[in-house]
Amino acid sequence: MAGNTFGNSFKLTTFGESHGVAIGGVLDGCPAGLELDLEAVQKELDRRRPGQSAIVTQRKEPDKVDFLSGIFEGKTTGTPIGFAIYNTNQKSKDYSHIKDSYRPSHADYVYDQKYGFRDYRGGGRSSARETASRVVAGAIAKQFLKDVRINAFVSQVGALTLDKAYTELDFSLIESNPVRCPDPDTAQRMEEYIKEIRKEGDTIGGIITCVIQNVPIGLGEPVFDKLHAELGKAMLSINAVKGFEYGSGFAGVKMKGSQHNDQFNSDGSTKTNHSGGVQGGISNGMDIYFKVAFKPVATVIQGYETIDKEGNMVKTKGKGRHDPCVVPRAVPIVEAMAALVLADYSLINRTIKL
Amino acid sequence: MAGNTFGNSFKLTTFGESHGVAIGGVLDGCPAGLELDLEAVQKELDRRRPGQSAIVTQRKEPDKVDFLSGIFEGKTTGTPIGFAIYNTNQKSKDYSHIKDSYRPSHADYVYDQKYGFRDYRGGGRSSARETASRVVAGAIAKQFLKDVRINAFVSQVGALTLDKAYTELDFSLIESNPVRCPDPDTAQRMEEYIKEIRKEGDTIGGIITCVIQNVPIGLGEPVFDKLHAELGKAMLSINAVKGFEYGSGFAGVKMKGSQHNDQFNSDGSTKTNHSGGVQGGISNGMDIYFKVAFKPVATVIQGYETIDKEGNMVKTKGKGRHDPCVVPRAVPIVEAMAALVLADYSLINRTIKL
Amino acid sequence: MAGNTFGNSFKLTTFGESHGVAIGGVLDGCPAGLELDLEAVQKELDRRRPGQSAIVTQRKEPDKVDFLSGIFEGKTTGTPIGFAIYNTNQKSKDYSHIKDSYRPSHADYVYDQKYGFRDYRGGGRSSARETASRVVAGAIAKQFLKDVRINAFVSQVGALTLDKAYTELDFSLIESNPVRCPDPDTAQRMEEYIKEIRKEGDTIGGIITCVIQNVPIGLGEPVFDKLHAELGKAMLSINAVKGFEYGSGFAGVKMKGSQHNDQFNSDGSTKTNHSGGVQGGISNGMDIYFKVAFKPVATVIQGYETIDKEGNMVKTKGKGRHDPCVVPRAVPIVEAMAALVLADYSLINRTIKL
């Protein structure tokens, strides 16, 4: 398996299966001398943690991060930061029912085809549990980025949409409700809807919007590694993501150039921001904003038919404690990946001009 | 500038500015012994060429590719394939009007900020002319992929949509009209609309749908380098792209898990394909399909106000011969990038299992 | 700090300081389905362990490896193999004397210059303790390589040389003595000499020869990533190494082409092997052999003068328990790095020909 490393200069490598000994990672390339607030790192992990509210999975995983290297006297030393999150709640027996059959729209089948066999316990490496390592590294990236502000929030659950421009929202309200939607009324309706869905033994999709402010001009590489292309890849690498758009996105298709073009102010800022803060793959100093579409979680508690390894049809149903809607817990993951992308480009960018 | 290389094993590096001596690239990692149809490569380039129809830019660029290395007696030798497309139509004077001012929603301003100065002739490196090199390499990738079939087509221009599932379409009709839409009636309406837009001196956005068939099971890496994440990055790296979705995409958000899950047939194929041919980041043998959203071209012929290097407001208007709508010419580019992604994963995949 | 990753396809990333919580690594890219003998891995670590004989450092470090991921039911799953070696013997106070001064020919001074400060405990990241992680990964690489036989041994200590061609040696004797020299008489003299050196409170250099047999033809990439170039880099990346030569090496300089050329037998093997098993950067199926020169360990127990952070001259002397000669313990490290190089090229090589 390749592809367990993200970034070129600010570079995260993760390891671990959902029901192995530990998950964790190595963050290589963080400059020396950064004072780290380790409580802030743990706090980001807590935002992603199961069991944090009534509308997420009720699994109990403390998700406590242990740092193994790279930090000395409270500061990064410039050496790789190794860390581990031990799996303390390995109820492997919960998963015996999927040992020999393939859950629909999960990775079970393709893993067996690709690798010849798989660690079937709870999804193994394909479990979204891996994203906890990303949140740890992303929290360090946020501290490295200092003045850059990254705010993600839930803007849609099923057909329920948050119908306000992000500029009308108060980001300080994001954490005020379990859905992580900064509009209290919409949040309330989303929360009730998710509870209904859970009662049905079903799941529902959602959209996360992310806004990045105070970005320096010049991040991003103009050809294959455009800033928005790397952000897109980062988001699409999160479990259950089906789509990504930035700036005007899919709606921009219907616009004419004369409307869509962002006219300049004399200071180089623009009057509109259909570009979403990126022009030619490079940040232009305006707010970066994008949307990430999540499909409904594949594990439904309702019974369903599927196939076993021999291709026989078998009846089964989802067990365990799963999320009825993944977006509330995915908010810190989106922020973490955005932070990793920006930190990586920040390092590359320092070398670009004589 | 980093980021001029795409792929890890089947790896393309491009160079060149729109009005320099030449654009071109080096394709490294193509296995030895592949018989190359060089006319088919040139034919792909011709699909992207300016001046091919009444609804695209009327610039005259022959876009003839010269191979410099890596091919011997009609076959790849395993050594890097170097190639160049000489710029024969360098009307640099056409661009003197943008030397000291910044075109809105172009990369002019950010290039100057990032690099300190820029090759202002026709967009320089930020010009979509760079994508001709991708089409050359992608055409070789297609030949390497043999049985895999990649078909992209225009499915939307402005608000005009192609309202048929891809399974109802006849891909052999894609090249039958200048829009590259496989439904003749829709194509007709799109063509007329683009002509109107051109008369207005304006531009319009569009969507390209891409369908990849006959994909072997097992391509893609499960964590950061998921197959759809890399496809997404590849597409978002194309000039003017604002969004990417695959399978159920943004529409999947509104579905419940019980509806969205793709139930298995006994042979491992699935009854539905909301997953878009990818599960857990790995191809499952079903058709891969995705959509790519293009904004309207930024160069409009209408007059507009913008700023010069000192921040003064100046009046200007687009000169030269530009595309009123980019999607017809972007079809071969989308296919090329898809081919490069699949070729890259095909090579990695050979080493995954003992 | 970049550069904590080795390999492209069979890829090791290490982390950890000598006196931090743990050292360890992530091995990414090992194919799925490899049955692992974990005792054999620990045994390789034991060959590198301090305190194993009277002629190496008497520090007590159990160096027990814990695997955290990537192995299921005794086999690799294809997912990244995370592992940690906890530092149980962190006598940090031993190193307080070097907190504010720089040991000659150590990395103390350059770390402070490069990173602004350093983890001064026992060398931190610059300690050869990091190589324990390489031995773990190398032991897995050896198992992956199956029939390839890698034997390293000590061929010189100070001026004492092993004056036999490797073809005259019995590799099964390498582990029969603490020096790891397969010639018992020479080993005896080397052992006595090292003991003398230790009594003097001094240290001495040495040479390790490595022989790799049963290598398939075709490993290595012909231009920048020649097989011997990557072996050279691998060896030069080991602490205290000052030189690398393969095949005829520096002695080959004095030969004429007519003597040096390896004439073919009719089966493609060669009558001589001045090429050292590599031609044009690619293995030719003959034995690969090379020599690695190690300088004397920098930490001497004798008193010496050095500078502190302010540039004042201070008197100090080496404390702690150090190796009088590094080569006996470096033998498994040389083998590990050779195995990592070959495993990496083995994976790349599968994709080179149609």
Added chain:
Amino acid sequence: MAGNTFGNSFKLTTFGESHGVAIGGVLDGCPAGLELDLEAVQKELDRRRPGQSAIVTQRKEPDKVDFLSGIFEGKTTGTPIGFAIYNTNQKSKDYSHIKDSYRPSHADYVYDQKYGFRDYRGGGRSSARETASRVVAGAIAKQFLKDVRINAFVSQVGALTLDKAYTELDFSLIESNPVRCPDPDTAQRMEEYIKEIRKEGDTIGGIITCVIQNVPIGLGEPVFDKLHAELGKAMLSINAVKGFEYGSGFAGVKMKGSQHNDQFNSDGSTKTNHSGGVQGGISNGMDIYFKVAFKPVATVIQGYETIDKEGNMVKTKGKGRHDPCVVPRAVPIVEAMAALVLADYSLINRTIKL
């Protein structure tokens, strides 16, 4: 074929076969705004050119470099610098005698084994002609490095050695004789010896010493990517190189730690420099110096026996115009590779500390 790229941030990709249309490369990552002296680049190429003196090959290749991109108004733009050297002297018929047989100690045999077939004309990709592209990029790297001074020279031909420390030499004499040895008497003897060897229809090996002065402190990465490890790889990637040592090198093996350690002066410089300017993989500001061993050129004009593709023994002899001793022309190549390594680390180094 992978491995046609060198460097991570200041990154060269080369292409081309000795008798193809052109050789060339793409240099990606050179910062914007560097004023380039293109005549100085061509001059470096001329130092490597065949036919420059009586003791090198008499082939006539003008080796004129054409720049295709990345330079505008005399300065680098930050975009990739593409360049080509057209092969004007493609006497392919000269090589028909090796089409079906394998020259001893050349890459012919392993290429056929690895790739299934090969471009047999003059060695194809395995020809040292590829190094011309390195000299072009290295010349740009030298200009980027500004104050760093890189001087390579011939210090041994066969058994004839230059018996002076580099500090006693006048580097301005290097170009005063065709051997490129800065000691006129030794140069004279070496020149005569090479002429004798040529008369015999034979070849001879040699050593190049390289001295790098004015290196900033802090270049190099401490673990796998140590500065000397990357220099070693760079040198070992040059055709015909069999060994690399830096600082005390192989001779350091016989020294005791108390002798070998470089004692500090109060300004951080050292009284001796056995370390060769690198400690713990990081430059310490002292001169970097190293030696590179070249085997005798494999192509001898004397008749010899070898095998054809079917393994039959055939009589043949070297044709064409070859170098009797490679080191005089390899001097600029050694310097170019050293410059590329240092330029790459210079860019990485800018991001290492907050």
